[in-house]
Amino acid sequence: MKFQTVCPDILVRTGFAGFHANLTFPDGFLLGAATASYQIEGGWDAYGKGCNIWDTLTHEYWKLVEDTDTGDVADDSYHLYQEDVKWLKAMGAQWYRFSISWARILPEGHDWCINEPGIDYYNQLINALLDNGIEPMVTIYHWDLPQDLQDLGGWPNSVLANYAENYARVLFKNFGDRVKLWQTFNEPQIFMDGYDSEKGMAPSIDTPGIGDYLASHTVLVAHANIYPLYEREFKQQQQGKVGIALGHDWCEPFCTLHQDRCERYQKFILGGCAHPIFTDSGDYPSVPKERVDANSKREGLTGSRLPRFTGEEVKLSTGTFDFLGINFYTCFLGFDGVGGLVPSKGRDMGKIRSQDPKWPASASSWLRVVPWGYRKQLNWIAKEYGNPPVCVTENGYSDYGGLNDTQRVSYYTEHMKEMLKAIHEDGVNVFGYTAWSLLDNFEWLRGYTEKFGLHEVDFNDPSRPRIPKESAKVLTEIFKTRRIPDRFLD
Numbered sequence: 001m002k003f004q005t006v007c008p009d010i011l012v013r014t015g016f017a018g019f020h021a022n023l024t025f026p027d028g029f030l031l032g033a034a035t036a037s038y039q040i041e042g043g044w045d046a047y048g049k050g051c052n053i054w055d056t057l058t059h060e061y062w063k064l065v066e067d068t069d070t071g072d073v074a075d076d077s078y079h080l081y082q083e084d085v086k087w088l089k090a091m092g093a094q095w096y097r098f099s100i101s102w103a104r105i106l107p108e109g110h111d112w113c114i115n116e117p118g119i120d121y122y123n124q125l126i127n128a129l130l131d132n133g134i135e136p137m138v139t140i141y142h143w144d145l146p147q148d149l150q151d152l153g154g155w156p157n158s159v160l161a162n163y164a165e166n167y168a169r170v171l172f173k174n175f176g177d178r179v180k181l182w183q184t185f186n187e188p189q190i191f192m193d194g195y196d197s198e199k200g201m202a203p204s205i206d207t208p209g210i211g212d213y214l215a216s217h218t219v220l221v222a223h224a225n226i227y228p229l230y231e232r233e234f235k236q237q238q239q240g241k242v243g244i245a246l247g248h249d250w251c252e253p254f255c256t257l258h259q260d261r262c263e264r265y266q267k268f269i270l271g272g273c274a275h276p277i278f279t280d281s282g283d284y285p286s287v288p289k290e291r292v293d294a295n296s297k298r299e300g301l302t303g304s305r306l307p308r309f310t311g312e313e314v315k316l317s318t319g320t321f322d323f324l325g326i327n328f329y330t331c332f333l334g335f336d337g338v339g340g341l342v343p344s345k346g347r348d349m350g351k352i353r354s355q356d357p358k359w360p361a362s363a364s365s366w367l368r369v370v371p372w373g374y375r376k377q378l379n380w381i382a383k384e385y386g387n388p389p390v391c392v393t394e395n396g397y398s399d400y401g402g403l404n405d406t407q408r409v410s411y412y413t414e415h416m417k418e419m420l421k422a423i424h425e426d427g428v429n430v431f432g433y434t435a436w437s438l439l440d441n442f443e444w445l446r447g448y449t450e451k452f453g454l455h456e457v458d459f460n461d462p463s464r465p466r467i468p469k470e471s472a473k474v475l476t477e478i479f480k481t482r483r484i485p486d487r488f489l490d
């Protein structure tokens with residue numbers, strides 16, 4: 001199926017033919033790598049930085065993290081950012097996706113106290129990237145909320161939407177002359193789980209089916225305010241683009257009988273964040289509204305656990321995007337069934353998920369290698385949301401380390417082939433790709449045990465040397481030749 005051209009300049013580039021054209025990246029397609037502040041920077045208390053919820057989790061609830069590790073030093077990119085830029089350049093990366101640490105810029109979360117050394121740090125990084133011909137792509141928020149805002153209740157407190165907007169303004173003001181690509185949030189559908197279980201992601205608060213919905217609701221309202229803020233105050237002068245990064249595993253029906261279960265799962269999780277922004281009608285899709293309302297009633301509640309947008313908010317948030325960032329890792333099989341606590345998102349969804357043991361495994365329990373699911377996911381998104389401009393903001397594979405990472409090489413080449421089919425054969429509007437991740441880094445609750453990096457980092461060596469793995473070499477070849485090498489053909 002061919003989709004309508006929404007962004008002609010991007011699709012025109014895909015209109016060439018020729019031998020192996022399918023394995024060639026369109027002209028202008030951006031290739032690069034991604035990271036996130038807490039996972040790589042270290043410098044957790046450097047020069048006026050405030051505490052954030054991952055500092056708190058790793059310091060005070062350290063039993064939750066594998067090997068009781070912290071991001072205190074991580075890859076020490078706070079000091080070694082020039083190394084990161086050097087390796088990006090060596091790879092031929094055209095862009096670099098990184099996130100900004102809110103508490104490094106605004107130690108207390110609010111904008112009446114700006115930490116100048118924090119501003120200096122990102123200025124240096126951005127300037128180094130630009131000096132080397134690498135386009136910066138900034139994620140405004142990748143999970144490291146200032147602790148002071150958590151102390152106000154964190155994302156379930158709707159006042160955080162204002163704080164987020166003011167934080168974004170500080171970033172646009174200080175960096176927008178040079179940063180032209182912004183994403184407001186990384187994966188609200190995942191970080192809302194910080195309010196789902198006391199054993200989970202920061203802030204690790206146990207309010208399933210309640211706090212998690214409130215949190216993602218505030219985040220969506222914040223996004224709906226940040227986009228027009230940029231349009232109003234900055235776009236004319238800065239000419240940048242603003243989007244959001246959503247992550248989602250493709251749900252494959254276990255058999256045709258379960259088709260609607262998978263559709264429901266997609267609409268519940270991905271749609272829960274995408275529908276308010278990427279459809280004309282806006283608002284949550286009917287699936288979560290109906291299901292959470294019905295369960296809330298069954299539980300004897302007067303109102304629904306799913307918060308509602310006001311009419312104004314629905315209008316405000318539709319169309320608040322220049323592009324959609326997609327993080328893609330793996331697939332699940334969807335079964336009919338009910339599981340999970342009462343109440344919880346899992347139970348509201350009415351899903352049972354599993355994975356096919358025949359799909360190749362990785363070091364991460366949740367990540368099996370299913371490249372064809374990637375093409376399906378890209379197609380589903382294009383169909384559901386009118387083929388918006390999409391960039392793949394994360395895609396990657398974990399192992400336990402080692403330079404000869406042949407499985408990661410095959411993960412990348414197979415996924416890129418599927419993405420190229422989605423572009424060339426299906427007409428999906430993908431304009432760029434950043435691999436997760438430039439470096440081995442702090443993999444949240446898994447600490448440093450699961451490695452996602454293209455470059456190996458020895459976390460016992462104080463100088464944190466970066467060494468390219470085989471996968472970095474293959475991606476270098478791909479970035480430079482702009483095609484999948486013949487030896488990876490089927």
Ligand code: GBH
Nearest residue numbers: 036186187190247327366394443444445446
């Ligand atoms: C991405 O989320 C994140 O954006 C990125 O920061 C992260 O490094 C990358 O994935 C790899 O995980 O087993 O309790 O530690 C993708 C979704 C989020 C799914 C973390 C797995 C593991 C939770 N992933 N989650 S835990």
